[in-house]
Amino acid sequence: MAKIRVRQETGNLFFDFQYQGKRCREQTSLANTPANRKRLSKILARLEAEIALGTFDYRKFFPNSSMAKKIENNFHLGRNSGTPTFADFAKQWMSEMKIQWRETHYEWIWLFEPDVS
Numbered sequence: 621m622a623k624i625r626v627r628q629e630t631g632n633l634f635f636d637f638q639y640q641g642k643r644c645r646e647q648t649s650l651a652n653t654p655a656n657r658k659r660l661s662k663i664l665a666r667l668e669a670e671i672a673l674g675t676f677d678y679r680k681f682f683p684n685s686s687m688a689k690k691i692e693n694n695f696h697l698g699r700n701s702g703t704p705t706f707a708d709f710a711k712q713w714m715s716e717m718k719i720q721w722r723e724t725h726y727e728w729i730w731l732f733e734p735d736v737s
Contacts, residue, residue, distance in 0.1 A: 622668050624660050626652045633660055639671060639678065640691060646682050 622637035627647065633656055635646045650656040663681075670676040678688040704712070718726050 622664050624657060624664060633657065635660070635664060635667070637664075637667065637671075639676065642687075642691070644687055646685060646687070 622635065624633055625636050625645075626632070627634055631652055633648050633650050633652055635644070635648070637644050648656075648660065650660065667676065667681055678685065678691050682688055714726075714729065721729070
């Protein structure tokens, strides 16, 4: 669960949340006042909603963040890791298993193919 916290050293507010399994803390220059907490609460609600929907863009919310670069690098590493998608894996598995199965069994299993991708 995301929270708005106060940095002890400066008294400024910061965001504290989880994204892609990592704890993220993003500092602001806003003092700890009710008006600033309300302002950040609205932003935090939007941030949590976008994370839940899978549309969160770290760089959009925190353009100057060093964490944004780390997350982008992790994202690109994951995409280029050579691990096939589930759909690709399933299609490869089906083609390899086809020789072992009767034709009727293969046709029955293939009925579920559209759900793979």
